Amino acid sequence: RDYLYINTYFKMGMQTECITAPKGTNYLSDLCDRLVFSDRFNDKDFNKCILDKGRTGCGGTHVAINNDYPTLIAMPYKNLVYNKTGQFKHLLGVTGDTRDEEITRYIHEHGDRLKIATTYNSVERVTRLLQQNGVNPYTGMDLLVDELHVLTNSYNFRLAAIRKLVAQSLQFDRVTYMTATPVDREFLLDELAGLPVVKVEWEEPEITGITSIHATDLINSTVGLIEIEPRDNNLHLFVNSVEFISSVIKKASLQPEEVRIVCSTESRGKNQAKLGERYEIEDTTTPVKRINFYTSTAFEGCDIYDKRGKTFIITDIHRGHTLLDMSTTFIQVAGRVRDSVYKSEVTHLYNTNQYRTNVSLEEFRAATGRQAGKSKSFVEAINQMQEEHRKTVIASLKKTGFDGKYITWNDETNTLEYDPNLLKMDTRNFKLTNHDYTSLESVREEYRKRGLILKNQYEAHVSEVEKEKRMPAKPRESFRDLFNEYADLKRSGSMILSFEDDRATIIERQKPLVKPAFYKIGECRVKELNYNVTNIKRELTKLSLTSEGNKIVELLYQKGYTDTGTVKTATEIKNDLNEIYGFLEIDRKSVATDLSNWFEIESVTRKIDGKSTSCYKTIRRKIIYSE
16 A cells, blocks of 8 residues: 555564554554465565564454455464454354364355464364365465464463464465564574564554552552542453452452453363352453453453453562563553553552572573583484384383473374474573562563553552451461361262362362372371471372482472572582482482582572672573483
C-alpha cells in the first residue's frame, strides 16, 4: 500500500524487513490481508519468517482468521483457543478434548476456506486428519504459530511438544511465527535463528505507565490493594500461582460471587482442591467480576474486555514460576485488558532478594560454555559405541537419574542428542531468577530496557495489627499427625481407590512427603527418625536408585547448597562432605576440593569475623556422566 514505508536491513546476520505503520493506524488489518510476506518483498525466503508485530492487541490472529486463505493457527493454551472461537463462529477450535469426528465434519463442510485454531499439542493430529480427508496442509494452507516467545519461555517443561511442533512447522511451505514481544535474540531457538524477520514499527507507539510497588509481604499487600481500590473499578490480577490466589481469597474474605479465577484445567482436581469447592474455575469467555485472577494460561493472546478494568501483575522472587520475563510475558500481560480506560496503566507488585546469588551473569555464561563442550564430547563418545553397548549405557543413565542438562535421548534411534536450546534456556532462566529481580535498581533497569515508563514507585508496609485483622491462617498440621492419620487410613483398607476428595489423597497433596515415606521407608523407620522431615528426605535419598554422585548432590542441596552462589569455607565443605560420606557409607575422607566433582567452583576470599578467609563459591552444577 502507498502509505507504508518499508526498510530492509540486516541484524545479527538475519535479514529484516521493516513495515512502518503511520499515525492513526491501529490494526495489522490496515497494513496487510495475509501474514505471508514473500510477494510483498518479492523474496520467497519470506514464505517462512518471524513476524514481530510490535504491539499487543493489534489483531494479528484477526487477519489470519478472517482472510480468504486456508489457515491453521497453532496456539500455546486451551484458553487462547476458547477465547478466539468464542469471538469467531466460523473458526474451529481444536484441543485435546476435541473429537476426530468434529474435525472431519468441519473439513468437509468448509471446503477451501478452512480456519482451524489448535493447541500446540494438537497440530500433529489436525494435519493427519486433514491429509486423511484429501487436504495437504503443508502445501495448501498457511500456518501461523502464534505467541512465538512461548516456544522459548516454555521450552524446558514442554520440551517434547515444542520440539515436535518446530520440526513439523518447518515442513510447511508457508509458516509465520508471530509475536508482539520477541525474546532477546540470543535466546531464540536454534532451528528458527536463520529465518528472516518482518518487523512492524508503529509511528504512534503504545506507552505503558508502571506503578511499581515493592513489598516484603506480597499476600497482605495484595489484599490491601483490593481493599483500597474504588468499588466501581474491577481488578485483573495476574499471578502464576493458584496457592497465592487461594491465600489472597482467604485473607481478604472474598466471596465466590465477586471472584473469577482463570487457571489451567489440565490439573483441575488439584487446583480445585487448593481453591475450595465454592470457587469455580472459569475461563476468559465468562463475564468479568470485580476481582479477576489469572494464571499463565491467560497471559498470552487472550482478549479481555472490561472498560473499568485495572491490571495488576504480581511476581514473587521466592516462587520462580511467578517471575515474568520483562521482554515478553510482562508486556503480554500488560496488554490483556483491551478496552479499559486504564489500558495504558499497570501496577506491578513484587519483592526482591539482593542475596540471591554471588555469581555474575558473565561467570555463569563462562561455566555454561565449558559444560556445553563436555556435553557435546560425551554425546559423540556414546553415539560412536556399537548399538548393543550404547543401548545398555543409555538404559543405565535413565535408570540412575542422569541429569544431562543439555542432553536428551532419542528413543527411535537409541542415541543421545545435544540440544543447544537447553543451554540457551539455562542461561535465560539464570538471568531471570538471579539478576532481573534481585534489587529495585535491576527491576527499574528492566522497565527502561523494555520501554516501560515508571510513573510511581512505592514501598508497601503491612503492620502486624493489619495482619491480625486479615484472618490469620489456621495452625498447620504437623507431619507426624498427618503421617499417622495416613498410615491408619492405608492400614484399615478404607481407601482402596484414590478419589480426588478422599482424605488420603488430600493428605498426599497437603504433604507430598507422606506418601513416599509410608511406602518406601515404612512406619517403623519413620518413627525411628522421630518424624523429622530432614532425616526422612535424607533416608529417601539414600534408598533411591540414583548414582552415588547424584545422591551426594541431593544431600548437599538439603544442607542448603545451591547450584550458583553458595560460598563456604574449606572447613565447612569438608565437614559437610564427611557427614554425607558417613551417611552413605562411603569409605573415604573428604577434602574441600571434592566439591569440584559435582559443581564448577572457584576460590574466593571473604571477611569472616573481621578476618580474610579462603572460601569456595559454586558457579553451576556439573553434569555427572559416570561414577
